[in-house]
Amino acid sequence: MAKSEFVYVTYIRTTPEKLWRALTEPEFQRQFWYGITQESDWKPGASWCMKFSDGRIADAGEVVEIEPLRRLVLKWRHELRPELKAEGYSRMTYELEQKGEEVKLTVQHEIDVAESKFIGAVSGGWPMILSSLKSFLETGEPLGQMDRNPKKI
Amino acid sequence: MLLIITIMPADVDKVFKALAAPERRLLLDRLRANNGQTLSQLCQHLDMTRQAVTRHLNLLEEASLVATIWQGREKLHYLNPMPIHEIAERWIGKYERGRLRALAELRSKLEGEIDG
Numbered sequence: 485m486a487k488s489e490f491v492y493v494t495y496i497r498t499t500p501e502k503l504w505r506a507l508t509e510p511e512f513q514r515q516f517w518y519g520i521t522q523e524s525d526w527k528p529g530a531s532w533c534m535k536f537s538d539g540r541i542a543d544a545g546e547v548v549e550i551e552p553l554r555r556l557v558l559k560w561r562h563e564l565r566p567e568l569k570a571e572g573y574s575r576m577t578y579e580l581e582q583k584g585e586e587v588k589l590t591v592q593h594e595i596d597v598a599e600s601k602f603i604g605a606v607s608g609g610w611p612m613i614l615s616s617l618k619s620f621l622e623t624g625e626p627l628g629q630m631d632r633n634p635k636k637i
Numbered sequence: 638m639l640l641i642i643t644i645m646p647a648d649v650d651k652v653f654k655a656l657a658a659p660e661r662r663l664l665l666d667r668l669r670a671n672n673g674q675t676l677s678q679l680c681q682h683l684d685m686t687r688q689a690v691t692r693h694l695n696l697l698e699e700a701s702l703v704a705t706i707w708q709g710r711e712k713l714h715y716l717n718p719m720p721i722h723e724i725a726e727r728w729i730g731k732y733e734r735g736r737l738r739a740l741a742e743l744r745s746k747l748e749g750e751i752d753g
Contacts, residue, residue: 490672491715493704494723495648592706611722618723627726 488603489594494614495586498621500553503580503587506621507556516620516627517613526550532558540564545573555579560593568602571595589614648701652720655700660685661693665702668716675711 496503506512510521514537524532524547533544545559556578562568574595581588591610595603616627655661667679680690694714697703704717729737 491704491706491717492719493701493717494719495701590704590706611718614719615722615726619726 486598487594487596488598488600489592490603490607490610491590491592492610492614493588493590494618495583495588496618496621497586500580500582500587502621503589504553506617507578512620516616518616526556532560548575553580562602562605565605568605571597571600571602574600574602574606589617648720649724651696651700652702652724655696655702658693660689661697661702664690664693664697665716668703668714672715673706673713675713679714 506516508522508524508526510523513521519537520534520542521537522532522534524530526547528547528550530547531544532546534542536542541563543560543562545561547556548559549555549557558576559573560576561573562571572595574593576594577590577592579588579590579592581590591614593603593606593610597603612627620626663683664679667683668674671678676687676691676694679694680687683690685693694703698705701717701720704715706713706715
């Protein structure tokens, strides 16, 4: 089966409510996602996109499944770099699970392409974004690197 | 901007302990080469019993270095870089990162590796 994917897990000392808001509300996203925000009505079938602060659309797709505070599945395609766009749609899943005083966040990103360049590109971005998200929720401060030049995940 | 990352000491202990055994680092390397493997796939070409591999995988999973996902009846194992990334964020400041990356890239080139 031709497929590329990764699964990243991080534990964040927060509540599912706060984590969900941070993941879905632009005013929080821009703080830890290096200025990037996402737009969607967050309903099944709703369109979804990810924008740089200058308005360029980096990635777009739609909401596949949504279960607030628990699970979100997005159809996700990169829009700027032709070689990544050519690989078509990927599938990204967030799963939130309360574990004591922490929330386990699992991010799974997959595409039906062997040796995918898209998965290669995002696999470096996610650890930074998730660390920044963790830092933001636990300390109120996102990570400080890269804010000059927002990096695409 | 402040760079603050809080990791509970117990977690860091688990990560370092998990990384301290060559067998476990080998398992991580195998996952890095081919992510999302079952226990049986991981046991192939390894000079370890299935029980030993299971034990090592459990320690890696407890340290969050390996994440597992059930797909039907199969448990798939993935390399989870988050704990190592968080350790790097904690001890390698944002200013050093660029220089270290440049050195790592130079080394990869000199060693002729084509690395992800």
